[in-house]
Amino acid sequence: MAEFGIAAPSVKVAGNKPATATGKALSVVALRKTYGDVVAVDEASMEIAAGEFVTFLGSSGSGKTTTLMMIAGFCEPDSGTITVGGRDVTRLAPQKRNLGFVFQQYLLFPHMTVQENVAFPLTLRGVPKDEIRRRVGETLEIAGLSGFGGRKPRELSGGQQQRVALCRALVYRPPVILMDEPLGALDKKLRDQLQVEIKTIQQELGLTVIYVTHDQEEALVMSDRIAVMRNGLIEQFDTPRELFERPKTPFVADFLGAANFLPGRIDKHDGEHTLVRLTQSGTLLKARRHDLPSGTEVKVAVQPGRLRACATDDGFCTGTVEMATYVGTLVRAGVRIDGGDGPLVRLEVPAGRGPVAGERVGITADADDVNLFPTDEKAG
Ligand SMILES: Nc1ncnc2c1ncn2[C@@H]1O[C@H](COP(=O)(O)OP(=O)(O)OP(=O)(O)O)[C@@H](O)[C@H]1O
Ligand SMILES: [Mg+2]
Known part of the structure; x- marks a missing residue:
């Protein structure tokens, strides 16, 4: 039965690891x-x-x-x-x-x-x-x-x-x-x-x-x-x-890192990667392999710190920098993606390499940093 004494008075205090029967x-x-x-x-x-x-x-x-x-x-x-x-x-x-x-x-x-x-x-x-x-x-x-x-x-x-x-x-x-x-x-x-x-x-x-x-x-x-x-x-x-x-739901992706969410559709699987056609720009983006069938509507989730600005020929899409805010070690940028309306894509890049407002840029990310969620899953 339950004991009241709990920790025995003679137990050594400093550095005493409380042990449990089962770990x-x-x-x-x-x-x-x-x-x-x-x-x-x-x-x-x-x-x-x-x-x-x-x-x-x-x-x-x-x-x-x-x-x-x-x-x-x-x-x-x-x-x-x-x-x-x-x-x-x-x-x-x-x-x-x-x-x-x-x-x-x-x-x-x-x-x-x-x-x-x-x-x-x-x-x-x-x-x-x-x-x-x-x-x-x-x-x-x-x-x-x-x-x-x-x-x-x-x-x-x-x-x-x-x-x-x-x-x-x-x-x-x-x-x-x-x-x-x-x-x-x-x-x-x-x-x-x-x-x-x-x-x-x-x-x-x-x-x-x-x-x-x-x-x-x-x-x-x-x-x-x-x-x-x-x-x-x-x-x-x-x-x-x-x-x-590796957030398991859009909610977690948003709650922990304020992820960007871009609508898209699974195009095809290519070895280690899954290719997604972005709805807004019509361009292809490479994500790490996901087991979703081709044609699945998805939300593409990428943390702002895992996106980079690059030359317009090199990214998975292009756009225009609408705002760039210097916040000490970082520049926070908002990019308007080419091809129709959509929320600004948010980037966080090391200060010094940050894009400036008005600049034309490409946007890129490592495939491993791109998470996909089926659109019909409960919203974030
Ligand atoms: N005594 C109570 N009677 C009725 N509803 C309660 C009671 N205590 C908690 N709730 C409800 O249960 C839910 C969870 O409350 P809880 O206090 O666990 O939230 P929390 O995550 O600790 O929130 P917070 O960050 O505001 O402290 C809430 O919807 C709250 O209104
Ligand atoms: Mg509480």
């Missing part, structure tokens, strides 16, 4: 939650390995918090199972699940010092005083907060308060830590700094983290794998690179 830190099978007619989470399934940093990424209302709250035990699923370290916790109370939490609001106890706040989970678990002092000291040091133990939360900056909240979750070494937009209340510079700090602590201690954000850059920076959520469904669960380079 799987957490698994979720067909988790579902409805509120009346709203399906907040629809049959979510995933397996997370010990030591992995996984992020739920999606727009507002996509079901990220609901999924996390079901894992945490604060929200009861309609159906499905949750296993932590090989143990079914689906019907267990939150405090029996052996998980740590960090929320967007720090939720520190205002009347307690930093030391007392961080000690709280250990005090609750009856850990001896000496042991508490030692472990709180070690944890504060990891988070760069040594010397702040005697202060009250109101005497700290937002970033420091969030680090205290992180320490409170870390201090009893739960094998899995859940974080719901923990940096949401902080300004950009502090967010960037704490992203790196959280990631460093996670790697040094071998923690398993499930992190929620709607900021795609944050997700890309921090995660080993990202679950892209949409309307309660996990659209794709993959590494950042796979999501970016």
Whole structure:
């Protein structure tokens, strides 16, 4: 049965990798939650390995918090199972699940010092005083907060308060830590700094983290794998690179890289490649091999950073540069493709080699960077 003690007090703190019986830190099978007619989470399934940093990424209302709250035990699923370290916790109370939490609001106890706040989970678990002092000291040091133990939360900056909240979750070494937009209340510079700090602590201690954000850059920076959520469904669960380079749906292609979408039709297959006739320009474009029959109407998806401007004879189509914006290391250009109306094709090219407004250009891409989606699939 469930034990209350959780991490034994004698466990060595720094560098202690939380081990699980199966190597799987957490698994979720067909988790579902409805509120009346709203399906907040629809049959979510995933397996997370010990030591992995996984992020739920999606727009507002996509079901990220609901999924996390079901894992945490604060929200009861309609159906499905949750296993932590090989143990079914689906019907267990939150405090029996052996998980740590960090929320967007720090939720520190205002009347307690930093030391007392961080000690709280250990005090609750009856850990001896000496042991508490030692472990709180070690944890504060990891988070760069040594010397702040005697202060009250109101005497700290937002970033420091969030680090205290992180320490409170870390201090009893739960094998899995859940974080719901923990940096949401902080300004950009502090967010960037704490992203790196959280990631460093996670790697040094071998923690398993499930992190929620709607900021795609944050997700890309921090995660080993990202679950892209949409309307309660996990659209794709993959590494950042796979999501970016091999999106399984137009939604993922758009959400992660703001892909260009050009209408076309499969012309033929040629060895490793698939040739697509672009509707607007009538020209042919080479994509990596896709198993769609000739004649299939497709959306051609290419990330702006994977397109290049070239001589008009060399590209898969030609056009006129309508705008070119210098943004530091990059030039963002919008090209009006020849042959009828269509949205501007967006390019991001290294500054210095960027095209200028009014210039006639060809556009090219490596076949491997061109993704195709059947047009009749659900829209992005
Ligand atoms: N207690 C509740 N009662 C009714 N509907 C709810 C409740 N909690 C969540 N929902 C609905 O479930 C859906 C998913 O909500 P959830 O909070 O999981 O989204 P989210 O992805 O975390 O969004 P955000 O980025 O805004 O935090 C939404 O449509 C929301 O309105
Ligand atoms: Mg939320």
